[in-house]
Amino acid sequence: MEQQQTTSAPLVKAVDISRVFGRGNAAVQALKGASLSICPQRLVALRGRSGSGKTTLINILGALDKPTDGKVFFQDAEISKWSEKKRNDLRRVNMGIIFQSFALVPLMTAYENVEFGLRIAGVPSSRHKEYAERALELVGLKARMKHRPFELSGGEQQRVAIARAIAHKPSLIIADEPTAELDSRMGMQVMKVFKNLVEHEGMTIILTTHDPAVMSVADQVYALEDGQIVEEVK
Structure with missing residues (x-):
């Protein structure tokens, strides 16, 4: 895969976004006028206490929700106006989603889990073997691609989840607390994979975290408090 050149034009941009859940007296305002701009080929962390709005923000940036x-904006297109179907198509082709709980299919091997993601993304079947093996190689698990999740450590399972998210070569990876279920050693292994994807594969990664070690390797850190971005570090 060719390395992309970093440009000054943002890949993702949020302008004064708010998100309210519920109505009337039961309404909860999760975001209050948050704005940020993320350029390509960056590893960006969103930090904040539980309830600060970081998961809501990452879901909106990843087209999983609307403000x-x-x-x-994603690549200058205003996706906040798009229908759910159009946003689903955007995610399927241009984004990869990584969950805190790995979300692997238990009876599928590592290879089959990654290949399943390629099918969902609509990648031609003729490219599945090449793409799946390449993704597993990037996360250091090609030699264990025939193992099922229960035969892998937590860190290895998360790396399979990363391989599944990157196999179709998206430009943006969204990860909600990707190291929360891992010990510090395994967590840093995952962050090493992320740094490699940014530096050598040209991807952009936005993740949420509470972990200072994760923040230390990010290119940019946004702090959220009560639904607002209160600080930008780096």
Whole structure:
């Protein structure tokens, strides 16, 4: 895969976005006028206490949700106006989603889990073997691709989940607390994989975290408090 050149134009941009859940007296405002701009080929961390709005923000940036107010752009297109189907198509082709709980299919091997993701992304079957093996090689698990999740450590399972998310070569990876279920050693293994994807594969990664070690290797850190971005580090 060719390394992409970093450009000054943002890959993802949020402009004064707010998100309200519920109505009337039961309404909860999870985001209050948050704005940020993320350029390509960056590893960006969103930090904040539970309830600060970081998961809501990452879901909106990853087209999993829409803001109540404000605008969200992906490669200059205002995706906050798009229908659910159009946003689903955007995620399927241009984004990879990594969950805290790995979300692997238990009876499938590592290879089959990655190949399943390629099918969902609509990659031609003729490219599945090449793409799946390449993704598993990038996360250091090609030699264990025939193992099922229960035969892998937690860190290895998360790396399979990363391989599944990157196999179709998306430009943006969204990861919600990707190291939360891992010990510090395994967590840093995962972060090493992320850094490699950014530096050598040209991907952009946005993740949420509470872990200072994760923040230390990020290119950029946004701090959230009560639904607002209160600090930008680096």
